Amino acid sequence: IHSKDQICHEDYQRTADWLLSQTQHRPKVAIICGSGLGMLADALKCQDLFKYSDIPGFPQSTVKGHAGRLVFGELKGKTCVCMQGRFHMYEGHSLIRVFKLLGVETLIVTNAAGSLADSYSCGDIMIIRDHINFPGLAGLNPLNGPNDDKFGPRFPPMSGVYDKNLRKMAFDICKSMGVSQCVQEGVYCMVGGPNFESIAEARLLHRLGVDAVGMSTAPEVLVASHCGMRVFGLSLITNKVVKSYEDNASVSHEAVLEVSKMRSETLQVLVTELISRMDINNNTA
Numbered sequence: 410i411h412s413k414d415q416i417c418h419e420d421y422q423r424t425a426d427w428l429l430s431q432t433q434h435r436p437k438v439a440i441i442c443g444s445g446l447g448m449l450a451d452a453l454k455c456q457d458l459f460k461y462s463d464i465p466g467f468p469q470s471t472v473k474g475h476a477g478r479l480v481f482g483e484l485k486g487k488t489c490v491c492m493q494g495r496f497h498m499y500e501g502h503s504l505i506r507v508f509k510l511l512g513v514e515t516l517i518v519t520n521a522a523g524s525l526a527d528s529y530s531c532g533d534i535m536i537i538r539d540h541i542n543f544p545g546l547a548g549l550n551p552l553n554g555p556n557d558d559k560f561g562p563r564f565p566p567m568s569g570v571y572d573k574n575l576r577k578m579a580f581d582i583c584k585s586m587g588v589s590q591c592v593q594e595g596v597y598c599m600v601g602g603p604n605f606e607s608i609a610e611a612r613l614l615h616r617l618g619v620d621a622v623g624m625s626t627a628p629e630v631l632v633a634s635h636c637g638m639r640v641f642g643l644s645l646i647t648n649k650v651v652k653s654y655e656d657n658a659s660v661s662h663e664a665v666l667e668v669s670k671m672r673s674e675t676l677q678v679l680v681t682e683l684i685s686r687m688d689i690n691n692n693t694a
């Protein structure tokens with residue numbers, strides 16, 4: 410699965426079959442760990458762990474803060490698979506369909522993101538209400554190419570993709586964790602990266618109503634939603650995007666990873682509790 414032009418159902422199936430032959434776990438929930446958020450996988454019990462380099466058809470994860478391991482295990486009695494290391498569009502891969510073929514019904518996606526919303530602070534958690542897929546608007550879409558009807562329809566709707574019930578559940582959990590003061594709900598915008606935004610780009614995104622910006626998530630969510638998965642997403646606000654020419658602050662991947670690490674335990678508790686409370690059989694799609 411190295412060039413998306415060549416990937417077909419059989420390729421995904423081969424990878425899924427290999428994984429199913431190597432583990433007894435049959436996951437219903439998949440979790441994608443954002444930059445520096447790999448410890449979300451640590452909560453899994455009875456782990457079966459596969460390095461991406463050992464999985465037939467899997468590319469390598471190339472970004473610092475993304476370990477490159479697939480971890481299967483149990484979380485509060487629910488079987489999960491956790492991607493400790495995601496593939497970004499700028500790396501050229503998407504493997505969500507392998508999860509579909511493993512039997513996954515719900516995707517929980519996490520990311521590190523910069524905030525545009527003035528009311529957000531570094532370290533806030535944003536429950537994703539909706540996204541803007543900037544590369545998608547310009548025609549760069551993981552669903553480009555011949556449609557495989559075995560996965561989903563040619564023209565999938567994208568309204569209401571981030572599950573309302575799971576969003577409400579997450580809010581309730583944050584309340585019971587006593588962290589509601591740093592929880593937001595908003596719009597995530599995916600940009601192509603790998604550069605961070607210029608000030609003019611940041612101002613444009615701000616005017617468009619974007620609350621947080623990152624370089625991932627939308628393609629994974631598109632593919633997951635296309636093949637009928639329920640989706641829930643969280644952004645960890647790791648930096649405030651510079652919007653003023655008077656502001657000398659500057660962002661770096663190292664700073665992003667540092668904030669992610671500081672907040673990853675809170676995210677782990679939230680994701681664990683969400684999985685514990687969610688009904689994994691209520692996805693009829």
Ligand SMILES: O=P(O)(O)O[C@H]1O[C@H](CO)[C@@H](O)[C@H]1O
Pocket residue numbers: 442443444445472495497519520521522602623624625626661662665
């Ligand atoms: O989206 P995740 O994987 O969390 O990573 C975010 O962090 C990196 C930039 O620091 C970018 O890849 C951005 O998308």
Ligand code: HPA
Pocket residue numbers: 521522523524605606622623624647648649650660665
């Ligand atoms: O400010 C940002 N911009 C884009 N991606 C990011 N990922 C973390 N922070 C940012």
